[in-house]
Amino acid sequence: MDRLDALKVFCTVVDAGGFRRAADRLGISTTSVTTQVAALEAHFRVKLLHRTTRSMSVTDEGRQCYENAIRLLADMSELEDVLRHSTTAPSGLLRVDMPAIFGTRIVSPVLPRFLRDYPDITVRMSANDRLVDMVEEGIDVLVRIGNLLDSRLVAQTLATTQYVCCAAPDYVAQHGSPTSPADLDGFDCLNFLYPKSRRTRPWYFRRDGQSSSLVPRGVFVTDHVESLIGAAMAGGGIIQVLSISVQDRIASGALVPLLTDWTAPGPDVAVLFQQRQLRAAKVKVFVEFLHEIFRTRGHGF
Template sequence: MDRLDMLKVFCAVVEAGAFSRAAERLSMSTSSVTNHVAALEAHFKVRLINRTTRSMSLTEEGRQCHAQALRLLADMGELESSLRDAGGTPAGVLRVDLPSVISRQYVAPALARFTQRYPELELRVTVGDRMIDMVEEGVDVLVRIGELPDSGLVARKLMSTRYVCCVAPAFLQQNGWPESPQSLDQFACLGFLNPRTRMVRPWKFSRDGEDSSHLPPATVRIDHVESMIEAAKAGCGIIQQMSVSLAPALRHGELAPVLTDWQAAGPDIFALYQPARRADAKVKVFVDFLVEIFTL
């Protein structure tokens, strides 16, 4: 039994959380999956997984094996990909992790164009907003919004954002326009509730080179950006969010910008990948594709 295959099956079991679910994903029988893991344990002469009829958990040796197996399989995948790419067309599996707003509004609508260009690439996309360990989770390209940790990753800027105040056009007709950040106190406003701190985020402004913040009273506070935008479109009040989230509603006239002379710079959007993957053709073509999306 090939040890690389044993490691692949072992990692699939860890990812799936159960032998039966791993078997389904791998199109194998549960007994075959069990035999692969048992053979790996026999080879290393250690138990990797504690298992009962109801649950399973990794031993300390199992955690070490899983972490190193992921790196080994990633290196093998990179080697296979680079050798294929040397022949011309990028091929193989490309794993990408995207923030929800970037996936929904920008990447997903354009994916058909990418897959038609590179039919030999198999794209696996996960959507989330947490910073992850790319090596441990086997991700090739990561897109994130905001300040970046000192991770040693290559960062390619895709877009700058701005903080935009906006409201439904009907709301303006009925209530008039705010003239300054302080005048927002006289209008119905929606506050964004930070999901982690449960605190309302102050609104950011900039004018004549001076940055400031203001927190208008909010009778409605929401910790979900898309829900806040929908409420604003329905006339619930004025909101401030990043331009990247507001772009479709502004483009379709569902929301109108206000206090445009006071817009502050927002966080930048970056594509991240490991330095060792700089020459990987499949990483390069996808990052170039992201740049293309954000410059259209």
């Protein structure tokens, strides 16, 4: 038994939450995974996992083994990177998850350049806005708006955002513009619905250091940002969304910013990855690529 390989298999089982999922991630059979874990338990003479046909849990000894093995494997990975840095190019499957707005409008248009620079990397990208467990789902790099409170993850800020009110030029020409947030009830407002809580998101404002929020009377509510923006561009009314979602539309003149003296800061855009992947070459170069994209577009959105 190669103990390092067995420890890697064991850690993957814990991360994946099961033998079959671990086998899928490692590209080996479930039998091989079971054999490796059993050999490790025999070597240490302790039970690392409680398992039945339907569930699996980690023993106290297994948890201790996992925490130490993660550090050991990370140190081994760092040693390999140091010794082979000059000859080893980033390679392998890179699993990425990000909101649809980033995937479709920001990353995908420039992704071919990254793939040309790193031909040995294959990118598998999911573009959605749902909550994910990147450890559970085997995701290498995650891009999200706001903070994800997970001590297992390293977070780096890519950009800052603002809450922007805007509407189509034709709508403004026909109905005029609000001069303060209190005026919004006299206009057609298009609201965003939080997908999980099904509550309408308040609109946020800041002026002279004072912050406020309100939920204006809405003629349309949706939990899909692109649908909200599309309705506004068609002249349906006023929206408030994050600046990163409408930056290009405002620049093109498709939307006109409103209440600019009342603009409030929004949540940061962050890239997240697991602590033990900090030194992985494929993760490192992709994170650097994301930073470059956002620097080129401007740090603040």
